[in-house]
Amino acid sequence: MTTNSNPNTVAEMQSTTDQQASTADPFNPTNLRLSQSFVETAGIRKLLTNVPVRKPSPQDFVRVHPDPAYRENFPIIELKDEREEYIVVADLVPLLIGEFVTKTLFTAINRQGTVFFWPVRLPSPEGKNLDWWRSSREAAELAMKSWIRVRANMNLGAYDIFQAESVISDPEWPQLGFWELIKIAFRDHLIDRLDHPVIKRLRGQL
Amino acid sequence: MIPFREIVVADFEFTALPGERPVPVCLVAHELRSGRRFRIFEDQFGPLPPYVTGPDVLFVGFYCSAELGCYRVLRWPMPERVLDPFVEFRNLTNGLPTPAGANLLGALTYFGLDTTGVAENKKEMQEAIGNGTWRGRFTPGEILDYCEGDVIALTRLLLVMLLRIDLPRALLRGRYMAAAAAMEHNGVPIDMDMLECLRLNWTAIQDQLIAAIDCDYGVFDGRTFKLERFAKYLSAAGIPWPRLESGQLDLSDDTFRQMARAYPQVAPLHELRSSLAELRLNDLAVGHDGRNRVILSAFRARSSRNAPSNTRFIFGPSVWLRGLIKPPVGCAICYIDWKQQEFGIAAALSGDPTMQAAYRSGDCYLAFAKQARAVPADATKETYGTQRELYKQCGLAVLYGIGAGGLALRVGQPRIVARNLLQAHHDTYRIFWGWSDAALDTAMLTGSLHTVFGWQIQIGERPNPRSLRNFPMQANGAEMMRLAACLAIERAVEVCAPIHDAFLICAPFDRLEEHIVTMRAAMAEASRIVLGGFELGTDVSITRWPDRYMDPRGAVMWERVTSLLPQRLRATA
Numbered sequence: 001m002t003t004n005s006n007p008n009t010v011a012e013m014q015s016t017t018d019q020q021a022s023t024a025d026p027f028n029p030t031n032l033r034l035s036q037s038f039v040e041t042a043g044i045r046k047l048l049t050n051v052p053v054r055k056p057s058p059q060d061f062v063r064v065h066p067d068p069a070y071r072e073n074f075p076i077i078e079l080k081d082e083r084e085e086y087i088v089v090a091d092l093v094p095l096l097i098g099e100f101v102t103k104t105l106f107t108a109i110n111r112q113g114t115v116f117f118w119p120v121r122l123p124s125p126e127g128k129n130l131d132w133w134r135s136s137r138e139a140a141e142l143a144m145k146s147w148i149r150v151r152a153n154m155n156l157g158a159y160d161i162f163q164a165e166s167v168i169s170d171p172e173w174p175q176l177g178f179w180e181l182i183k184i185a186f187r188d189h190l191i192d193r194l195d196h197p198v199i200k201r202l203r204g205q206l
Numbered sequence: 207m208i209p210f211r212e213i214v215v216a217d218f219e220f221t222a223l224p225g226e227r228p229v230p231v232c233l234v235a236h237e238l239r240s241g242r243r244f245r246i247f248e249d250q251f252g253p254l255p256p257y258v259t260g261p262d263v264l265f266v267g268f269y270c271s272a273e274l275g276c277y278r279v280l281r282w283p284m285p286e287r288v289l290d291p292f293v294e295f296r297n298l299t300n301g302l303p304t305p306a307g308a309n310l311l312g313a314l315t316y317f318g319l320d321t322t323g324v325a326e327n328k329k330e331m332q333e334a335i336g337n338g339t340w341r342g343r344f345t346p347g348e349i350l351d352y353c354e355g356d357v358i359a360l361t362r363l364l365l366v367m368l369l370r371i372d373l374p375r376a377l378l379r380g381r382y383m384a385a386a387a388a389m390e391h392n393g394v395p396i397d398m399d400m401l402e403c404l405r406l407n408w409t410a411i412q413d414q415l416i417a418a419i420d421c422d423y424g425v426f427d428g429r430t431f432k433l434e435r436f437a438k439y440l441s442a443a444g445i446p447w448p449r450l451e452s453g454q455l456d457l458s459d460d461t462f463r464q465m466a467r468a469y470p471q472v473a474p475l476h477e478l479r480s481s482l483a484e485l486r487l488n489d490l491a492v493g494h495d496g497r498n499r500v501i502l503s504a505f506r507a508r509s510s511r512n513a514p515s516n517t518r519f520i521f522g523p524s525v526w527l528r529g530l531i532k533p534p535v536g537c538a539i540c541y542i543d544w545k546q547q548e549f550g551i552a553a554a555l556s557g558d559p560t561m562q563a564a565y566r567s568g569d570c571y572l573a574f575a576k577q578a579r580a581v582p583a584d585a586t587k588e589t590y591g592t593q594r595e596l597y598k599q600c601g602l603a604v605l606y607g608i609g610a611g612g613l614a615l616r617v618g619q620p621r622i623v624a625r626n627l628l629q630a631h632h633d634t635y636r637i638f639w640g641w642s643d644a645a646l647d648t649a650m651l652t653g654s655l656h657t658v659f660g661w662q663i664q665i666g667e668r669p670n671p672r673s674l675r676n677f678p679m680q681a682n683g684a685e686m687m688r689l690a691a692c693l694a695i696e697r698a699v700e701v702c703a704p705i706h707d708a709f710l711i712c713a714p715f716d717r718l719e720e721h722i723v724t725m726r727a728a729m730a731e732a733s734r735i736v737l738g739g740f741e742l743g744t745d746v747s748i749t750r751w752p753d754r755y756m757d758p759r760g761a762v763m764w765e766r767v768t769s770l771l772p773q774r775l776r777a778t779a
Contacts, residue, residue, distance in 0.1 A: 026374050027287070027374050027377050027378065029378055029659065029689055029735050030735055031374075032374050032375050032378060032659055032660075033658045033659070033735065033736075033738065034656060034657070034658050034659065034660055036555045036657075036658060036678060036682070037557075037641075038641055038644035038645040038647070038648045039640055039641055039644040041644075041648060111629060112629075166579055168579075168633070169633050169634070172636065
């Protein structure tokens with residue numbers, strides 16, 4: 001270290017400092033730097049433990065995962081009062097005709113990064129396709145490319161679809177695959193036996 | 207084992223009058239390897255220290271910018287390797303309670319060491335030496351014994367602390383204590399005539415100031431700020447002022463500052479209140495040579511930044527008072543600050559390329575607005591000033607972990623606007639946010655965070671997530687400041703003071719350009735070293751004698767105050 005008493009030696013001091021820096025001086029700051037890469041050192045990843053199954057809220061702008069592997073049709077029993085959806089396992093489907101409906105579960109995400117399944121009714125086997133279902137499906141398909149929000153229009157009997165005009169960055173999707181997300185979403189909502197409480201309730205056995 | 211041929215533990219006693227350089231009274235030093243003892247009284251100081259110096263000698267002093275300040279006064283060459291157990295004790299316990307404080311006694315107590323000889327019966331002697339009234343009251347022998355007591359106690363502390371010290375980085379911190387000593391030695395040049403004039407007339411000026419400013423508000427009764435009148439003013443002006451839990455208006459300085467930013471019409475009132483409350487002109491520490499000198503209190507803040515006394519430091523009180531700063535005849539002063547330092551640090555350390563691109567654009571806040579697609583790509587500060595200001599406030603506040611409510615207040619907009627701004631920041635700078643989350647996770651998992659040079663904070667019993675998220679920006683900013691100060695001072699720049707993310711330097715006209723170049727190069731180099739190669743730019747503002755320095759935020763108030771001086775004295779303003 002030097003004093004600041006002689007400004008004529010600036011160049012000399014600069015040169016000295018540079019020379020010091022180039023050698024392996026253990027006290028040189030360039031050799032003392034510690035990493036600030038907390039992402040590598042912390043080793044933390046966010047666990048997805050809840051995946052709701054619901055329609056988008058009227059205020060929420062949402063996107064739907066564009067990959068076909070992230071949507072599937074399921075036989076679903078809907079408890080309307082509780083607003084709960086249950087998947088029926090394939091073995092029970094022939095035994096529960098008339099109790100379930102078929103819905104597509106789209107993997108969706110809102111602006112806050114909450115991942116959820118958006119259930120949309122398929123047309124019935126008789127060809128019935130209400131405007132609610134149709135407009136919902138159109139909205140979901142549109143949401144594969146842009147941020148949209150949907151709001152029920154009771155007068156129209158369908159959903160109004162609003163598309164974000166400004167260019168908003170694409171969402172950051174979770175690393176989990178579709179079936180892993182399904183497992184999380186329906187871990188307590190799977191009808192896999194005829195004495196399941198939901199079936200009992202539908203049959204007036206509770 | 208310490209790789210030094212000699213280890214010198216030293217302590218000075220010195221007289222330190224407000225604003226003046228220290229006057230060394232005595233020095234006691236112990237060389238630990240050989241056991242040699244040095245006891246030097248004021249009339250025995252030679253041209254060099256009594257012990258050997260050089261890169262293989264370790265100098266140890268407790269809060270040693272004071273010792274090194276005495277070195278400067280004695281014109282001794284600075285020790286090349288400095289270890290300061292005060293700084294290391296602060297580093298070791300930063301964020302944790304230290305029941306007896308962080309002074310020598312506190313550090314000894316913390317480690318359960320014998321405190322004999324440190325504090326007993328010393329208050330009177332300490333004060334007498336400090337204010338220069340020791341002659342005739344204490345003998346040189348008594349003062350030397352008193353001084354040696356601290357050296358012995360410091361050696362006790364050192365032996366315990368050595369096992370806990372990361373030596374190479376501790377020496378980098380010690381190196382800064384030499385730079386701090388240089389800045390304390392230099393001081394900030396003050397217009398003494400004007401200071402004297404203000405001191406003499408301040409009582410009368412205060413009344414006139416209240417009358418002049420309060421006519422727009424009607425909130426004062428004499429010199430008393432009346433809460434109910436202020437509430438009435440706010441209601442009439444339609445300003446939604448924050449309230450305390452009790453329901454009363456929050457009149458804290460922080461709230462006033464924040465509200466003055468969102469509602470500029472409140473700014474003069476804020477300035478007036480802080481002038482009346484905080485400004486004690488006689489406390490401003492100015493030496494007989496017209497330099498404002500204070501102890502910088504290096505490493506006192508949790509971020510390790512300096513924490514000089516607000517009342518004694520010219521950069522502490524109201525900003526308008528900085529108009530008192532004036533270069534000496536034939537000299538200029540330069541205020542050199544890093545451009546958007548905290549934003550740059552966040553961009554560099556997080557490795558977020560979008561954020562780095564924003565910084566490199568030269569106007570990171572406008573770039574942020576563009577990246578968030580809130581303004582067109584060809585927007586300028588002139589054409590989209592309002593939008594830029596919103597994104598600027600968001601970009602700044604977000605690094606402090608502000609929430610939607612706080613940001614809404616800061617920008618004077620509904621909460622939904624603030625929420626959208628925060629969302630835009632999250633969306634635009636995802637890598638930064640991932641890094642920030644990881645920094646917080648690291649702190650909570652390991653119990654501490656550290657800077658690039660090992661300044662650490664312990665999370666303690668009640669961790670504050672916002673403060674922890676902000677720590678990497680603040681504390682690495684402090685590292686950058688210290689390194690730049692060391693480099694510049696070692697390259698012979700006269701650095702007068704560090705001010706958060708800036709330095710004030712002084713140079714004669716004929717060397718001004720050279721010193722500005724050297725200072726800026728030091729700041730650029732420091733940023734590269736701290737940020738792993740990412741360089742931060744600097745801005746320079748030059749004030750040449752006979753002009754005075756002026757912070758733009760205080761210009762109106764300065765004009766107002768000086769206009770109230772007696773007519774015959776206004777010429778000096």
